[in-house]
Each structure stands twice: as C-alpha cells, then as structure tokens.
Amino acid sequence: MKLLKKIWGVFHSMKCAIVLLVILTAACVAGSLIPQGEVASYYTTVYPEWAGKLILAVRLDDMFSAWWFIVMAGLLCLNLVLCSILRFPQLLRNYREGYTLKARKKRNRPRDWEWMPKEEASVRNVFLALHFKPAVQEEDGETWQYAVRNRVGIWGSWICHLGMIAVIIGFGLGQKYMLDTYVYGVPGQEKQVEEAGLRVAIDDFEVKLRDDYTVEQYQAQITVKDEKSGKEASGTTKVNAPFHAFGMDFFQNSTGWAATAKAYKGSELLDEQVLCQGEFISLEEIPLQVQMTAFYPDYYNDGTGPTTLTPLLKNPVVIYTIYYDGNFFQMDAIGTGLPIQIDDYRFVFENPQQYTLIQIVKDPTMTYVGLGGILVILGIILAFFCRTEELWMRENADGTYAVFCRSVKGAELFADAVEEALRAEGEITGTKEEEGEHVTDFNHR
Amino acid sequence: MSQTLITAENILFYVTVIAYFVSTACYFYYFAARSSKAAQIATALIAAGFVFHTLSLIVRGIGAGRIPLSNQFEFATAFAWGIALCYLLAYRKFRVSAMGTFIAPILFLIIGYAAMQSREVRDLMPALQSNWLVLHVSTAIISYGSFAVSCGISLLYLFYDRLSAERQSAMPDKKKLDQMSYRVITFGFLFLTIVMITGAIWAQRAWGHYWTWDPKETWSFITWLIYALYLHLRINRHWIGKRTAMFAVIGFVCVIFTFIGVNTFIPSIHSYA
Ligand code: HEM
Numbered sequence: 001m002k003l004l005k006k007i008w009g010v011f012h013s014m015k016c017a018i019v020l021l022v023i024l025t026a027a028c029v030a031g032s033l034i035p036q037g038e039v040a041s042y043y044t045t046v047y048p049e050w051a052g053k054l055i056l057a058v059r060l061d062d063m064f065s066a067w068w069f070i071v072m073a074g075l076l077c078l079n080l081v082l083c084s085i086l087r088f089p090q091l092l093r094n095y096r097e098g099y100t101l102k103a104r105k106k107r108n109r110p111r112d113w114e115w116m117p118k119e120e121a122s123v124r125n126v127f128l129a130l131h132f133k134p135a136v137q138e139e140d141g142e143t144w145q146y147a148v149r150n151r152v153g154i155w156g157s158w159i160c161h162l163g164m165i166a167v168i169i170g171f172g173l174g175q176k177y178m179l180d181t182y183v184y185g186v187p188g189q190e191k192q193v194e195e196a197g198l199r200v201a202i203d204d205f206e207v208k209l210r211d212d213y214t215v216e217q218y219q220a221q222i223t224v225k226d227e228k229s230g231k232e233a234s235g236t237t238k239v240n241a242p243f244h245a246f247g248m249d250f251f252q253n254s255t256g257w258a259a260t261a262k263a264y265k266g267s268e269l270l271d272e273q274v275l276c277q278g279e280f281i282s283l284e285e286i287p288l289q290v291q292m293t294a295f296y297p298d299y300y301n302d303g304t305g306p307t308t309l310t311p312l313l314k315n316p317v318v319i320y321t322i323y324y325d326g327n328f329f330q331m332d333a334i335g336t337g338l339p340i341q342i343d344d345y346r347f348v349f350e351n352p353q354q355y356t357l358i359q360i361v362k363d364p365t366m367t368y369v370g371l372g373g374i375l376v377i378l379g380i381i382l383a384f385f386c387r388t389e390e391l392w393m394r395e396n397a398d399g400t401y402a403v404f405c406r407s408v409k410g411a412e413l414f415a416d417a418v419e420e421a422l423r424a425e426g427e428i429t430g431t432k433e434e435e436g437e438h439v440t441d442f443n444h445r
Numbered sequence: 446m447s448q449t450l451i452t453a454e455n456i457l458f459y460v461t462v463i464a465y466f467v468s469t470a471c472y473f474y475y476f477a478a479r480s481s482k483a484a485q486i487a488t489a490l491i492a493a494g495f496v497f498h499t500l501s502l503i504v505r506g507i508g509a510g511r512i513p514l515s516n517q518f519e520f521a522t523a524f525a526w527g528i529a530l531c532y533l534l535a536y537r538k539f540r541v542s543a544m545g546t547f548i549a550p551i552l553f554l555i556i557g558y559a560a561m562q563s564r565e566v567r568d569l570m571p572a573l574q575s576n577w578l579v580l581h582v583s584t585a586i587i588s589y590g591s592f593a594v595s596c597g598i599s600l601l602y603l604f605y606d607r608l609s610a611e612r613q614s615a616m617p618d619k620k621k622l623d624q625m626s627y628r629v630i631t632f633g634f635l636f637l638t639i640v641m642i643t644g645a646i647w648a649q650r651a652w653g654h655y656w657t658w659d660p661k662e663t664w665s666f667i668t669w670l671i672y673a674l675y676l677h678l679r680i681n682r683h684w685i686g687k688r689t690a691m692f693a694v695i696g697f698v699c700v701i702f703t704f705i706g707v708n709t710f711i712p713s714i715h716s717y718a
Contacts (some may be wrong), residue, residue, distance in 0.1 A: 014677060014680070014681040015681060017677060018674065018677055018681060021673060021674050021677070022674065024670060025667055025670045025671060025674070028666060028667045028670070031658065031663060031665060032658075032660045032663040032664055032667070032707075032711065036658070038484065050594065063658075075481065092702065143454045151711065171656065180653070202494065210568055212568075214567070214568055214570070215570060215571060216568070216571070217574075218571055219572050238571070239571035239620050239651060240572065240574060240647075240650050240651050241575075241650070242653070244484055246502065248655065251651075251652065251653040253652070300566075323499070359652075359653045361653045361654070364576045366649070366655070369655070372646070373642045376638055376642075377635070377638055377639060377642065380638055381634045381635065383631075384628075384631035384632070384634075385631075385635070393698070408626040409627075409628075409631075410625075410627060410628050411624070412620050412621045412622050413621065413625065413658050414625050416621070445486075
C-alpha cells in the first residue's frame with residue numbers, strides 16, 4: 001500500500017514531469033542526429049560496430065516509433081492528466097477564495113513598504129496608475145485597501161496542460177488510425193484506391209512554368225467517386241491548396257514523367273500501357289520486360305551523364321532497361337517514337353506526358369490536435385501575459401500606509417513598478433529590506 | 446528585381462551591418478572603459494541600424510514582389526532584424542545598457558551570417574507560396590529575437606559577480622536580471638509555440654502531414670522542450686539564478702542550431718533555401 005502510494009506520488013509529481021521531459025529531449029536529439037529508417041547494415045557500417053548494434057537494439061534508427069519513446073510520451077500524458085485532475089480543486093478554491101483581503105490578512109506577512117501619501121487622492125491614484133481597479137475598502141477598526149488583477153491568469157498553466165494532453169493523445173491516435181495513401185496517373189486515367197473506398201479520375205494535370213522554367217504551380221483536376229454511396233466530387237488540387245471531399249484531403253504531392261509504351265510482334269499490337277518512371281511493360285508469351293527507367297524531355301549528354309536542358313519536350317528521350325527471365329539484359333537511351341527491336345518483338349515509347357501523384361489523407365484526430373494547440377497558446381497567454389498581481393495597503397494610525405504587493409511571476413519587476421508609483425504619489429519611509437531579508441514570493445502555488 | 450532597387454537594398458543592408466558592427470565596438474568600449482557616453486552611442490546606433498535594416502527589408506520586398514521571408518538570406522537578415530527589435534523593446538522597458546554588450550555581438554554575428562548568404566531574389570517554389578509560411582517565419586523572428594535577448598541578459602547575469610561593486614550598483618541587481626530574462630523567455634516561448642503551430646498547419650497544407658519529425662521540426666521541438674524545462678525547473682526546483690541563466694544560454698544555442706546547424710549538418714525538407 002505504501003509502495004502504491006509512493007508510485008502514485010511519483011506519477012503525479014512535477015519532478016517526474018521534469019525527468020520525462022529530459023528523457024524526451026535527449027531522445028529527440030538522438031532521433032534527429034541519427035538518420036532514421038535506413039537499412040540495418042547502414043548503421044553497422046557507418047558507425048562503429050558496437051554503436052550500430054546499440055542503435056538497432058534500442059531502436060534509435062526509428063526513434064519516433066520506438067516503443068519506449070511512445071511509452072515515455074504516454075507517461076508524460078498520464079502525468080499531465082493526473083496533475084491536472086489533482087490540481088483542479090485546489091485551483092478552483094484558490095480562484096474563488098484565494099484572492100481576497102481576508103486570505104491575504106491570514107498570511108500575515110511583513111509589509112513591503114511604509115509609505116506616506118502626498119494627499120488623500122494618492123492612494124487611489126497609485127492603484128489606478130498600476131492599472132488596478134480602485135481598491136475595495138474594509139474598515140473594522142482598521143482601513144484596508146485591496147485589489148487584484150488578472151485573477152483568471154492562475155488557470156493558464158492548467159489550460160496549457162489540458163491542451164498538451166489533447167495534442168499528445170490526438171497525435172498518437174492520429175498516427176495509428178490515420179488513412180494515408182496515394183494514387184498516381186496521367187490525365188484520362190481513373191484508378192481505384194481500395195483503402196479509401198474511392199475511385200479517383202485524373203481529369204487534367206498542369207505544371208505551370210515561369211519564363212525561366214522554374215515551377216510556379218502544380219495543379220491537378222480530379223474527380224473522386226465514393227464507391228459506397230456512388231457520390232462524386234470534382235475539384236482542383238494544388239500545392240498548398242488541397243482538394244477536400246468525403247472527409248479526406250487530396251494533396252498534389254509530386255510529379256514525374258510517363259509515356260505510353262506499346263509492344264508489337266511484327267505489325268500486331270500486343271499490349272499498350274501508360275508507364276510512369278520505374279514501371280514495366282511485360283509480355284505474356286515470353287518472359288520479356290521493358291522498364292521505363294528514366295526520362296529526359298530535353299535530353300543532353302556531354303559524356304558526364306544524361307541531363308535535361310529544359311523541362312520542355314524538345315528532345316524527349318527514354319532510358320529503358322530490358323530484363324529477360326528476370327535478369328538484366330540491356331539498358332540504353334531511345335528517342336520517343338523510335339523502335340526498340342528484340343528478335344520479333346518491337347517496343348515503342350510514345351506520347352510522353354507528366355503524371356501526378358496525389359496523396360490521400362484522412363486524419364480523424366487533427367481537429368482535436370488543433371484545438372489542443374489553441375488551448376496551449378491560450379494557456380501560455382493566460383499564464384504569462386495575464387499575470388495575477390495583487391496590491392494592498394493598511395492605513396496606520398499616523399497616516400502612513402503599510403503597502404504589500406504580490407506577483408508570482410517576476411515579483412521583483414512588479415515590486416519595482418509599485419515602488420515607482422508609490423514614489424510618484426508620496427514618500428517611502430521604510431522598506432522590508434531594512435527589517436531584514438527582502439522576501440520574494442517565488443511560490444507559485 | 447530592378448538594378449536600382451538592388452543597389453538601394455545593398456546600400457541599406459551594408460549601412461545596417463556597419464551600424465551594428467560599430468555599435469558592438471561601442472558596447473565593448475563602454476564595458477571596458479565604463480563610458481556611459483559610449484553606451485548611449487551604441488544604443489542609438491542599433492536604433493539607427495534598425496531603421497536602415499527595416500528599409501532594406503522593405504526595398505527587398507518591393508523588388509521581389511513578396512514578403513521577403515523565403516530563403517536562407519531572408520531568414521537570416523530577418524532574424525537579425527528580430528533581435529534588434531526585441532533588444533530595442535527590452536531596452537525601452539528595462540533601460541539596461543549593459544545587456545547590449547552581450548546582445549549586440551549576437552546581432553552582428555547573425556547579420557554577418559546573412560551577409561555571407563546568396564542575396565539573389567528567386568521566385569518561390571510552390572510549397573513556399575503560403576501565407577502560413579509568412580506567419581510561421583514572422584513569429585519565428587520574434588521568438589528567436591526574444592531568446593537572443595534573454596541569452597544576452599543571462600550572459601550579463603553570469604558575468605555580474607566579476608564586475609566591480611560600483612558597476613554593479615549602476616545596473617539592476619541579479620534577481621532583477623534573472624526576472625528580466627525570465628519575462629523575455631516567456632514572450633519567446635509564446636511565440637515559439639505559435640511558430641510550431643503555424644509551421645504544422647503549413648506542413649499539413651503543403652505535404653499532407655502536420656508533423657513528420659523532420660530534423661528542423663524536431664530541433665524546434667527540442668528548443669521548445671528546453672524552455673518548457675526551464676519554466677518548470679524554476680517552479681519545482683527553485684532553479685533561479687545561475688542555473689537558469691545557463692539554461693537560457695543553452696536554449697539559445699539550440700535556437701542557433703535549429704536555424705543554422707540543421708540546414709548545414711542534417712538533410713531535411715527545410716533545406717531548400
Ligand atoms: C510539454 C509539456 C508541458 C508544457 C508545455 C507545460 C507548460 C507549462 C506552463 C506554460 C506553465 C506555467 C509556467 C509558469 O507559471 O512559470 C506550467 C506550469 C506548471 N506545470 Fe507544466 N507543462 C508541461 C508538462 C507538465 C507536466 C507533465 C506536469 C506534471 C506534473 C506539469 C506540471 C506543472 C505545474 C505543477 C506547474 C505550476 C503551475 C502553477 O504554479 O501555476 N507540467 N506548465
């Protein structure tokens with residue numbers, strides 16, 4: 001029981017939060033410096049063997065999906081949940097009852113300054129000068145003035161934590177349940193996307209070039225059909241402006257070259273297919289495959305290797321690779337429209353055009369993550385820019401005032417401002433420092 | 446961009462570099478020789494430099510026909526601009542010239558780094574044509590500027606004990622320096638949070654994923670975690686003073702690494718500039 005209590009105590013403590021934050025920071029540093037997602041042999045050759053083995057053993061090669069990284073993030077989240085639940089009643093009580101003269105009188109702390117106001121209005125002026133509403137007076141034998149501002153600020157850290165909880169949980173679930181797939185093709189093609197239950201037709205695709213041939217925009221016109229409902233939606237997707245339909249986003253993700261490959265035997269057309277870079281055309285009757293390995297729209301080779309001079313189709317050349325029975329047979333360059341002859345068979349690449357790759361994403365938790373983000377910002381604004389600050393005074397018999405102030409964030413700076421206002425409206429005749437230690441209220445609770 | 450505008454931008458930019466350089470020298474002189482006149486001149490030079498700097502950014506913006514926040518030169522010069530702005534704001538609020546001695550060199554180094562980058566104005570690739578990006582970078586400037594200022598104040602804090610009593614009495618005590626640095630950090634932290642959120646929105650719109658642990662993202666997250674740690678350590682461990690001052694300096698080293706180191710040492714989708 002005692003042990004359980006201890007574990008519980010550790011879990012909701014801020015100490016635990018600090019340890020977890022340190023571990024997560026260290027993990028992120030490792031995850032950013034060690035290249036992620038390479039093959040195992042990469043790590044054992046690039047790093048000393050022991051280091052490579054260590055990296056693989058503790059999954060530093062796939063840091064952000066490593067089980068222990070996820071556990072740490074989960075613990076941080078649990079820590080936040082517990083701390084938020086436990087702090088709530090205390091915060092509420094504090095919010096309701098903590099910021100009153102009664103509560104402050106109970107604390108019975110030494111005054112910060114002894115002050116002699118210039119005139120009767122000075123007391124009120126000091127409060128106003130510091131942007132406090134005129135103080136509340138209390139007279140039961142003594143005259144007290146008390147004012148507080150930005151009481152709502154005490155909720156800042158709590159709201160920020162709530163936001164972090166939403167972000168962590170939302171992000172984690174999003175990683176697990178998000179739909180993330182793609183479809184590619186040239187205008188005129190329609191393809192099935194099974195995971196999404198859709199058919200996507202590429203109606204048009206345009207790469208807008210500037211005069212200097214740099215790309216201004218990639219833009220695809222697509223029609224999406226929901227297989228279940230039979231409904232259809234058409235629209236444009238551009239970089240930075242995805243198309244949205246059926247709860248999914250369609251991103252213009254990337255592009256490349258495609259061409260129509262035709263296979264003949266004698267004059268008989270055996271097959272015809274649109275190949276994107278990297279794809280093959282295969283024959284049924286013999287185990288012959290031709291790959292469209294690369295494509296150069298404005299081919300140029302000065303001996304150092306092929307390049308393209310412009311992105312325009314001025315001298316289109318396909319680099320093709322032939323495989324026979326699964327084995328490499330030949331690789332070469334050929335202009336479009338020209339035949340590649342192998343025995344009785346002839347292959348021709350025609351009609352080169354750019355294909356588009358459309359990424360399809362449905363992330364059901366994104367809204368929650370977004371809301372979490374907004375809460376984090378709001379919480380930070382409340383915590384640091386709506387600082388709860390208090391000022392109160394007691395009138396002494398001789399007409400001087402004992403002045404107190406309190407701020408949990410930057411107490412010294414607030415005290416400076418109060419002191420300046422007091423000096424402007426009267427004379428300071430004594431300070432806490434003279435009585436001994438100048439107590440700074442760093443206690444955030 | 447027309448030749449006239451290029452020349453105008455060049456002149457304004459180099460006048461700014463010189464102003465910041467001379468200001469740094471004046472601050473050093475002030476620190477070594479305790480000349481308060483030198484400190485006044487130094488601060489005035491930063492203010493003047495800031496005006497020229499602003500003009501150079503405006504001229505570049507007009508020439509490029511867009512807000513100039515889209516390649517490494519533009520980020521760097523804007524970063525320096527943000528430091529100058531945050532310094533001037535902090536100076537207006539706290540009136541402590543001595544912090545300039547530590548901030549002006551940072552300012553000069555960053556604008557020096559900018560001067561070494563290619564100044565060519567290029568049209569933007571599609572992914573960079575985004576208002577979210579503009580918001581992302583402009584908040585980053587403010588955030589990084591604040592962290593530079595807090596780093597400067599913290600360095601002053603760390604040097605404080607080596608100063609003579611007479612010099613100490615001419616500036617705020619250590620507790621106040623600590624709280625000044627803390628306040629500036631809270632400002633930077635707010636903006637850094639906005640930087641990450643606007644960056645995430647931009648990434649989502651451009652690539653379909655709002656967070657992919659790309660090195661630049663990861664490093665801004667690391668920086669953010671460091672400052673979150675700073676804030677919690679202040680409360681929980683009562684880490685106030687020397688240790689938090691060192692934390693503020695480490696935090697700024699992370700900022701610099703995120704800004705320059707990641708592009709230089711780690712391949713990333715953010716490295717197109
Ligand atoms: C990345 C995650 C976190 C973020 C962004 C965050 C943010 C913040 C912020 C902005 C503050 C206000 C700081 C100040 O008043 O100076 C704060 C305070 C605090 N945080 Fe966190 N926090 C995180 C994680 C945690 C965790 C896991 C705990 C668990 C115990 C925790 C416990 C506290 C406590 C007790 C305070 C003091 C509240 C007060 O006195 O007002 N934080 N946090």
